[in-house]
Amino acid sequence: MRRKAGLVLLALAVFFAALSPLLRWYAFPRLAKIPANQYQDMVLEAKDATLLDYGTMKARKVPEVTIVQTLKGNVEESEKIEKTAGRDVVVWDGLSYVVGPDGKMVSKIPERYIFDAHTQEPVHATGEMVDGDPVKRQGIEFKWPFLTEKRDYEYFDAQARVTAPIHYKGTQNFRGVDVYYFEQTIPWTKVRFPKTMPVEGITPESVAKTGTTRWYTTVRKFWVEPLTGAPVYGEEIHKEELRGGTLLGGREKVTAFAGHVKMREDYIDSTVALVKSNRTLVLLMTSYLPWGFLALALVLLSLSLYLEARGRRPGDPRPTKDAEPEPVNA
Amino acid sequence: MRALIAAATGLAVALVLVFTITALGSPAGETSPKPLLTTVPAHP
Numbered sequence: 001m002r003r004k005a006g007l008v009l010l011a012l013a014v015f016f017a018a019l020s021p022l023l024r025w026y027a028f029p030r031l032a033k034i035p036a037n038q039y040q041d042m043v044l045e046a047k048d049a050t051l052l053d054y055g056t057m058k059a060r061k062v063p064e065v066t067i068v069q070t071l072k073g074n075v076e077e078s079e080k081i082e083k084t085a086g087r088d089v090v091v092w093d094g095l096s097y098v099v100g101p102d103g104k105m106v107s108k109i110p111e112r113y114i115f116d117a118h119t120q121e122p123v124h125a126t127g128e129m130v131d132g133d134p135v136k137r138q139g140i141e142f143k144w145p146f147l148t149e150k151r152d153y154e155y156f157d158a159q160a161r162v163t164a165p166i167h168y169k170g171t172q173n174f175r176g177v178d179v180y181y182f183e184q185t186i187p188w189t190k191v192r193f194p195k196t197m198p199v200e201g202i203t204p205e206s207v208a209k210t211g212t213t214r215w216y217t218t219v220r221k222f223w224v225e226p227l228t229g230a231p232v233y234g235e236e237i238h239k240e241e242l243r244g245g246t247l248l249g250g251r252e253k254v255t256a257f258a259g260h261v262k263m264r265e266d267y268i269d270s271t272v273a274l275v276k277s278n279r280t281l282v283l284l285m286t287s288y289l290p291w292g293f294l295a296l297a298l299v300l301l302s303l304s305l306y307l308e309a310r311g312r313r314p315g316d317p318r319p320t321k322d323a324e325p326e327p328v329n330a
Numbered sequence: 331m332r333a334l335i336a337a338a339t340g341l342a343v344a345l346v347l348v349f350t351i352t353a354l355g356s357p358a359g360e361t362s363p364k365p366l367l368t369t370v371p372a373h374p
Contacts, residue, residue, distance in 0.1 A: 007336040014340030022348040030352040037359035041367050041374070070366040075358050088355075095366035108368070270374035 002311040009304035017297035024290040032146045032282065033117035034090045038073040043267050046238070046259025051100060054199040057248065059255040062101045067261060070095050071142065074112075081114060081125045088117035091127075092142070096158075100198075106257075107194045111158055113141055120145045120229065122156070130158045131195050138163040144222075144229035146282065148180055155182075159216050160189040172223065174232055175272050177279070179223040188217045212245030214256065225275045227282040232275050233268055236261040 044067040051062045077091040092113045098106040111130040114123045122128075122137040129135060139154025155166035166184035173179070193204035193214050216239070223233040240256040248254055263271070 003332075007332055010333055011336040011340035011343075014337045015344045018341050018344035019348065022344060027348050027352050031355070033356075035356070035359060037361060039362035039364055041371060043370060043374075066370050068367045068370055072362055072364070072366060075361045079358065093366065095368075097366075097368050099370055103370075105368070110366070267374050 002307050006304045006307035006311060009300050009307065013297045013300035013304055015297075016293040016300065020290040020293040020297065023293070024286055028285045029118060032285065033088055034073075034115075034120070034143070036073050036075045036078045036088075036090050036117065038071070038090075038092075040071050042069045042271075043067070043264040044069065044234070044236075044261045045264050046261045049259030050255050050257065051106065052242070052254060052256040054197075054202065057254065059258075064101050065106065065257070065259055065261075066099045068095075068097045068099065070097075071113075077127065078114075081123065085123055085125070087123075089123050089125075090115055090117045094142075104198070105196075106198050108196050109158065109194055113137065115140075118146075130161055131192070133161075133192070135161055143231070144182075144224045144226075146227070146229050147286070148224055148226040148229045150180060150226075153182070155184050155220070157184075157186050157218075157220075159191050159218070160186055161191075162186070162189070166220065166222070174223045175268075177225055177232055177272060177276060179232055180226050182222045182224060184220040186216070186218045186220070188215050190214070191216045207245075207247060210245040210247040212242050212247040215241045215243055215253075225279055227286070228275055228278045230271075230275045230278065232272050233263055235263075 046065045046067075047063065049062055049065040050059050051065060052058070053060050071092045071094045074091040074093050078089045081089045081091065092115075094111045094113060096107075096109045096111075098108070100106045109131045112127050114125050114128050115121060116123055120140050120143055122139070122141075124136055128137065137156045139156050141156040141158070144153065150168050150171070152165045152167045154163050156163050164184060164186060166182045169181045169183050171178060172181050191214050193207055195204060197203060197207070218239070219237040221235040222231045224231050237260050239258045241253045242248060242256050243253040
């Protein structure tokens with residue numbers, strides 16, 4: 001009976017010892033993924049911003065410009081692309097909707113971002129676009145990979161439609177969460193006018209005829225929780241100018257938008273809470289369970305060896321027989 | 331010999347369990363009916 005229990009304990013010890021590395025290096029990379037049906041919205045604000053008044057074509061100070069960003073997982077499209085890509089794919093249909101202080105639309109830019117659900121590497125398929133223009137992204141956008149490393153990443157800028165490095169600048173603590181701070185600078189770059197302009201009757205084509213061009217620069221800052229790869233906070237020092245052409249009435253340039261864009265306070269709180277709970281799940285798979293299983297395996301193995309050793313020892317002391325006296329040589 | 335069989339059983343069960351769980355994965359679900367926002371939401 002004791003030997004049977006010892007064997008069962010040995011089997012359990014091997015079970016947990018095997019489960020420990022399997023969970024960390026086999027199951028985690030396959031199970032950790034962005035759900036295809038995720039829906040998330042984010043509100044960012046630029047207080048005391050500068051905004052172009054398209055009526056007078058003059059820049060003016062405004063108390064606030066709000067950016068509403070929505071990302072919606074398109075399950076049907078992701079399943080369609082998965083068939084040819086042969087891997088788990090997420091399709092995010094996004095919209096950046098900018099609202100002025102009067103509540104009116106300043107700009108709206110839709111985009112479709114297609115990426116690997118596990119690694120966040122971009123996947124190229126028909127439909128990938130920014131503001132209706134087909135693009136071929138390189139690098140990441142919106143989210144970092146699980147188990148983010150302390151290194152520079154390539155990050156896609158949807159305005160300029162270029163990929164540039166986003167530099168790791170150190171580890172910080174943001175509201176109780178250890179985060180990696182990343183920063184990217186996009187120098188002044190000529191960019192396209194949005195397809196939807198804030199004034200009726202003005203189109204990108206009609207502006208282009210005037211010879212006026214749109215330029216943009218930004219300093220993008222992200223505080224990323226490294227286990228989940230999720231940004232818990234973001235800021236952008238964003239500037240846009242219109243340059244040259246007849247539209248500016250002889251002026252060389254005019255500011256179209258300038259502001260320090262920050263996440264709205266209530267969204268920071270909800271993002272931090274969400275990331276904290278997801279972080280626990282990742283820790284469970286990468287640390288708590290593997291180490292716990294390994295410790296359990298050692299305990300079970302020790303118990304099994306102990307039972308085995310006791311099973312081999314004689315239970316009761318046998319009665320000692322008087323030994324026959326051996327012949328002694330003289 | 332019995333110890334070897336017990337160890338092999340433990341290993342086999344662990345492998346089957348992990349392969350099954352990873353093969354099953356998680357369901358993709360459905361696309362959210364919520365629209366892409368064009369108004370400023372009051373709260374998250």
